[in-house]
Amino acid sequence: MKIRCSTIWPALIAGSAFIAIWYGVRGIISPAREFMLPPPHEVLAAFGEHATELLNASRNTGIGALLGFSLAVVVAVAMALTLSLNNLIRAGLYPYLMMMQMMPVIVIAPILVLWAGAGLPSVTIITFLICFFPLVVNTTQGLISTDRSLVELFKMYRASKWQEIVRLRVPAALPYFFTGLRIAGTLAPIGAIVGDFSAGNSAGNGGGLGFLTLIYGAQFKMAALFATVFSGCVLGFVFVAAVSGLSWLCLHQWHDSYEKPDN
């Protein structure tokens, strides 16, 4: 996971170009509409001005995202193990897992608020619902895609079912699991913000980033809204970086998705 100059420079140049275009667009829109697109330095100033609120909201959203994400990992792995062991259970439950993924979260939110109460519990459950599907699908796929010859090898050495799961199926499924984890990692902060947007307004500590969006929106604080957006981005980035780091730790030595270590 080496970070090279050759990958940093293009990104820096593209970022600068983006800011330049931002200023450029602002230069050509009519003064009456200028409030719609605050210039980058005003957004930066808004960060400073609302620092405490933004940090607090990011923390609240981060906690909700982390809780929902972790819960999803635990339940999805347990579910994937169950599904991989039995074709009948898999056939029986798969359609409902699909349905779970189709559920519109925005519509579920009010129900959850009534059931679990607004704030952290609802945000956690909504994040869980969003993260669960990619995790369970990928992990199950990994657990049932074990190389057939290796399964036969284990059979010939009279391995127990438990040995087959622990020494073969689970490690062989790790790359699939991490694919699911990456997807879930990007979804978790978004899920928490969406959850907070629709179910977080009476949370303690002033709510999360979603709730802040509602407040700033109502107050027409455009620069603060932009700052909120970027706070969400940073939170997402933290999640993705953490998941990528974990994936690197577990896979880089042996999996072909990472460069080979030197001989």
Next chain:
Amino acid sequence: METCKNFCPVSDTNPQACSVRLQSVAKKFGDGPDVLQDINFDAVAGDFVAIIGPSGCGKSTLLRMLAGLVSQNSGQIEIDGSAPGRNSPELSYVFQEPTLLAWQRVAANVELPLILRGVPAARRAEIVQRCLRQVRLGERADAFPRQLSGGQQMRVSIARALALDPRLLLLDEPFGALDEMTRNHLNEELLSLREAASWTAFFVTHSVAEAVFLANRVIIMSANPGCIAHEVAIDLPYPRTPATREEPSFQQLAAKVSGLLRTVEEAAK
């Protein structure tokens, strides 16, 4: 401490290779036609049997039946007098691919059969080292499989197969994916491993030269249904060396096997 019954990996007395007897064995899958029909064959202890034949003649199925992975529809298979499976003597299977655990280092891959069979940890390290030295990979014990070449990966696979000191070695085109130079080297190594231990081998291959170089008996199978069409005794003395391939008797035998293989393949058309 884990215990293991009927197991003795580095025995003080060399374990005896086992005999294999196939009597009127037939196999079909589902309602399909017979894949194998009326297979009769006796291998005595220490035989190195090469099986060659057109694709779809059931070579691999035959090997898988000996391994106890599939069972025959009729007939009898006996390995040292007992049916393949739990009670048969120790056997190892080498697949066409190295079939290693990618997430385990070389040493751990060789150790796997020992762990699965409950060999005490104290004895495992020594066996692993010995097996890796035998395939000249003692230095690469800490590498991951993907850091090795195809030939080296296959040698790890063979070291793993030898870890339990098998009496029967089943090899399903193990060197089929390798270039000819590497394949020749590995053939020579396999024979020298055979000097050091005592096992009976069944070796499926597509290469006539490989079959004649390794085996003392070559079985030529025909397809639809798969059955044993010919057997050629390879009476070249062991140990065989690269020079063996240059000898007229080797080339005559190879020509004979090629000729028989051609008649079998033409009959199938």
